[in-house]
Amino acid sequence: MIATKIGKKSGVPDNYTRLGEYIAAAEEKGEKLHQFWIRNCDAGTNIEDLDLALLEIEAVRRQKPDIADKTYHLVVSFRPGDQDKLTTDDLMAIEAEYANALGYADHQRVAGTHINTDNFHMHIAFNKVHPETLKVVTPHRDFKILAKVSREMEKKYGLAIDPGMTDGKERDPNKLSPAARNYESHTWQESFQRHVLKHRKQILEGLKKATNWQDVHQVLAEYDTSINLRGNGMVLISPDGQAMKASQLDRSCSKNTLEGRFGVFEARREKAQGKSKRRYKPRPLVRHRKTLTLWRRYLNTRKTLHRQPSLTSRALRSWKMFLLIETHQDPLATVLIIAHQEFLRTAAYGAKQSRRGPKNINLIS
Template sequence: MIAKRQEPRSKGEQRRKFRHYDYRRLGNYCRDADHKGEKCLMSWFAGCNAPDYDLALEEIKATQAMNTRVRSDKTYHLEVSFRPEDEIRLAPEAYERIERAFAEALGLSEHQRVCGVHKNTNNLHMHIAYNLIHPDRLTMATTLFYDYEKLSRACRAMEKEFGLTADNGYEQRNTQKGKISQHAAALEAHTGEQSFQSYVLSLKSEIMRRMSTARNWQDAHQALAEYGIAIKPKANGFVLVPLNDKGGSLKASSLDKSMSRMRMEQRFGTFVTSETQQPSQSGSVPELPRAGERAFRDVVLARRAAITADLEQARNWQDVHDILANHGLEIKPLGAGLVLASQHSPETLKASALDRNMSRMYLEKRFGSYAAPESGQRQQEAPAADARQTSGRRQKEPKQESTAGKRTYQKSPRQPRNPERDRLYLDYQAALAEKIARIDAEKARNEASREWLKGRWQRMKEQLYAEVLTRRTRAIRMRMMLNLHRQDVLQERAGHKAAMAGIRADYPWYNWNGYLQHQATQGNTVALGVLRSMEERKAAQAAIRNPAREKTFLEVQFDDRQAAKAAGAKWDPQAKHWYAPRGSDLDRFTVWLPAQPDAAPTKSENGNFERAEPTAPDTPKEKKTPGERLAYLAWQERERIKAGSANKSFFSGCSYRIDNRGVAIITLVSGGTIRDAGKKLHFSPDEDSRQAARLYAMAKFGKFVKEKGSTIEQRERTARLARLFEPHIGILKECARYGLRSLSQLAVVCGRRKSEVLLQGYAHDDLER
């Protein structure tokens, strides 16, 4: 069980400080009112005097409105997620008991709340929306400090009370430095691609080794630029960002404590920007304040006289853009007017607030219809070019360093690397480029059409006012023209909306994981395997009993290099040595591990050969996708009903979808769900779902399956009989060199009829002994 507070979502950086929940909308989401409760297992409310759910929402909204002093969010949204195998242990009363336990842990047991249990994902989860305003005292709750620790303790208590599978919580947290933020981890889980924070932390040793040789700020900038990273000040510290400013940021001290602002400035002095990012002295653009510094409006208004004086000399729109660029500003349309925006931050200011002559009507009378700048490069280079011409001598240009051979942050898939994944990712990148091109073309067409309609409207008005007409006649014609113009605008808007909907229908995905889900739904078994490879890798890493805690060098003879490579060893070209990667299973490399000083030469690092067993090969790939299997089961079901051998339908009319981890979530007509996770099936605890899961398991695994609670998996013995074990090369070589130490070192071959011992010729004498 995992509990996490969900922050409200909003569009735009400027609204991030003022995000608040709409309680009515959140309450309807908990009940799944928009989808008629298709994904909601149950819903209820507590702490209210209202008789039903809708009136409870209105009561809570009224309670929140009675407190007019609080400016922060008055709603606490909690999400509690359960494991699939725990669904059979959770009755409706259990959900209500768990909700009360969390309310007591947070100190909100007297507060109003609405709750809903959703079943639309692989993990059953519960949403709780607490009203932080006390219904009697009308005061704000002040018991939410360190809520993460309180929620973790409540989770562990509920797991013990109901016998649920225990998850890691606050007590087992990773206290080591150098881990990515929750936001970056959520982004990686959602998109399936590596985040910028993971990219930087994966290069920590190389970056710190390179930074140790830096003698000043320019050396530090150059060292980071070799990895496509830039360092910038933010608030009271430093952040690392990509050179192209796309991909997020990482707090510099999270990489290493020596990268903190205090230590870096003690070492190099006051922060100095990179020379490659500085414009020439004559063309320098004043940087306006960022968020948290002096207000943008105050700085712009303080420069009013200088800006307006320069604008008096403008002759066209391009001159306006160039003059404002000299002051670190840009002008662009917003709504029915114009705004001044900073080139360095998202703050804006209404243009007419600077001066009435900066209004859109006045400027368009002076220069014509608004025109965008010809290029961003001209705005930055024009001042420097003018200054060079007037000075009569060539000034020093900033150094342009070659980026050849340097690393840069590029998004890459997180799934284990293999040729199939790489081919799919290339297809995804090509499809993404095509999608972006189509969207850009449609937006450009729509913008051009809107500008043409706007220009036609201006010409029609000019012609109307040029004619000599009575006021009444002109007003009637103006009204008719306006109605026709609005119809054309609405028609163009509807056409643009339909075109964008068509593009979204052709490309119904937004990231790499979404592309894999779409391909898997279309019957691509390779995409389904790539989606499930992350969970399979996690399971394989969890099954390692003797993991390498660091890079472990091996003593590999020349004749054994292919066997070591097959076991997972890597070659270090600098040390010219084979090594076992961090996290790999050392039991695979017992032959090549260096001898310990106090141990016999035949012992591995853990000193126990009996634990090294033959490793089973991976499960064969499935022959059918979930969609094909469901279609076959539905056909089989119809044939049985026709023959009279069955009287109930489970799969006719069911639907399925595939989530980010490759789990096929099958929704039955009865409302139950089956979750196909590859090697395991989880189903709802009702009888219809159980019967349907058994039929699905027979079609997937055959008749040899094992059912435990609400989980079905293939019987282990059957899985082993279906194939031959590949003998463990390390154990065979160990026996050949030092003799047979125990019977467990004999390779066992499991066939269809019986199991046999693979006895090597050199092991006969040892076995007799």
Template sequence: MISRRISRKVENDDYRRLARYIRAADHGDEKSLMSWCAGCWAGDDYELAIREVADTQALNTRTTREKTYHLIVSFRPEDEAKLTPEMLKEIELEFAKALGFEEHQRHCGVHKNTNNLHMHMAYNMIHPEKLARHEPFRDYHIRDRVCRELERRFGLAIDNGRSVESTEPKRTPVAATVEAQTGQQSFDGYVKERRVSLLEALGQAAGWQQVHAAFARYGLEIRPHGNGLVIKDRNGRHAIKASSLDRSLSMGNLVRRFGAYVPPDQAKEHNPEDERYTAKPVQREPNRSALYEEYQAGVATRKAALENLNTRAQTELEAVRIRWDLERQKISREFFGRHRFELLKIARLHDAEHRLQTRKRIYTARETIRQATPYATWTDFLRWKAGLGNETALAILRSKKQLVEPESKAPRHGQREEIQEKWLKEQLDIATSTGVSSQTRRGLLAVTKARELADLEASMGGKQLFSDFTSSIDTKGTVFIRLASGGAIRDTGKQITYSAHDAAAREAALLFAQAKWGKALRNKGNILSPLGRNANEKGLISESREK
């Protein structure tokens, strides 16, 4: 039995999405064997409990960190027959007690979509009564201890856990996942594989230039970042914390030893390198060389073709922007008053339609390139070759200990453009309609934009801020959008007001304003408006440039 915490950035922390994934598990060949919730007033009502957790998290407005703790516990294949629903629930409860989440709300489920049966647990880190955020201290040691205790209690196979006494640095969970998904060595693994040689060279260093020379031999450099140091790929953008390799490489320890940090000599030839990070395959299959050379050649061809296509896309989109900028300037010179405003609005919609058609052509060309070289990682290449009957590729795949699948299904390519095209046509019909007052037309356009955002959210599978919203338009054309979270957005045409104490309403209002006016926004209190001398015209122009 092994456990792993899945970390998320604050902007990607979405309890609703995670809980529904745990229960539905409806992507690919996923199979959800069982799911349940605990610690909620909603009892066994899974969906109502999700809303209860979301409401609880919204009440804590102080923390700036994530509010969801996602834990995965994986079992050996030989243990699957021993595990009963009662045992799985008891295992989850023991983890909740040890991590301090026994009184917290949580949603759990058991999945069988890999060779290993595994259990997902989503814990609300906000206490339902105290509303304080709980972060387990050194949770990896706690989880490791619980795994060993539960293995003995239930007679499960014993896994090698984290050794507290071991001084050898381990790969980070993210690096381990990258290696499992791609079949290629992570930068974190590359650096830690050379730990002994680096520390021996640093032990003989007398100053910062000798330190830089030691790292440069392996295509690395050490440089300040924030209050500490990072080890960076000399020929790329990969980097890890220096102290994660060894505590002696912290800023304080090196400054005490060598004095204030001194950057390396500017000329790279002063510090030649013997090797560099190349994301080589992690498998040791002796017959892989020819396959790997074929993979590298294919990836290089694909990369060059995509770079050329990106250059073409930038050129074509810039031409569209210039054309419609000139068109708007012409309208501004030749027309006045409300008529000019209406023509600018229609021009903006045609501009967006033209850009969308250009992007669709580029996406079609990009898809052709991807189909010609249907792989981007070593693992994808091996799967492709194995599907064509290559026995060596199949043997390399089987030599891997574990293949990790992504947590969620990526949206279908081009789906976003299809949604945008659908709603652009709707907006053009509204903008060019006759017999409708300008106030009503403006209100209908705003509601249509909200519906477009709701469709885009549903297709991307992220936060559902606009799902199930309701709207109304008053006689002045002011639009009221009421969100499922309870918050509201009010659009007068010149400014957008949102519920001040509702985090979901604030985020939704910002997305709505950016869709209308672009990123050039003025945010004062709970009021959003476009920047520029003339709010209406400047807002329209900035929106026409926003993708």
């Protein structure tokens, strides 16, 4: 099991109702709702009660108008085969264990499990505002809490084990975070973190030579990356707003270490000069020798539809959705779908099989 907190995106309003409807609808292509339940709402506990439950939850949240982030969105991903071991009661018990550990036992929430071709997973949307005390609860060091509960649930229900960062093993510097894996799973496009880790050696060599914060900004800008404060730490940020903890690049890039070298953090004083050495831009995770033709068609389609917003343009917001739609008229799309699914399966679970995927399919270099 891998439990991942999906953080609020900068500049995007916190919309609990939209999230609750998403969980109930299982909107992703090829995805369907497996189980659904509601907790701590007078409106009821079933999917038929969702509309009233969301109104009830929003009524509580409106009493905290000054709080921008009032939702804790948790996704729990299971390994292949785990679904068959778990009953509905088991799934609800697992959800309750995460709620108790995070301090949300008495909080309103909706939860549901989804089935798709990639994996079996559970969404839990907690209202961070307590329905009676109106206290806003934000768990501290929740990644440790999530890892602890995951290991306990794996043992209790006989599930496959996914060792986490807190299990006493040295972290693989090239391993993607759950958030980056989630991005790639939903878009089939290279995540910002993969882009950064691909140039890890060069970035670290540049940072070793830095003597102040402005040098740090210049080194990172060469790889289309910026750095800023967030919470109690630092994050690396892509041009399109994706973020990763700076310490995920290397432990030497933690806030304490960098401020120990260069003093209190300083924002960049001027824009980078010239072009980046290695730009981060959308690109597919894997490619066939003819992928470029399909990729250009996807980009052109997005550009055209962007000028005419519609439901179709929203559906084509990712390479994954484009390929799934294209299968009706282009056999190559089907080949690429198989390749992406194989790549993601291998990357996520470390299967002992070739990372090249099907014949004639290669990773982007």
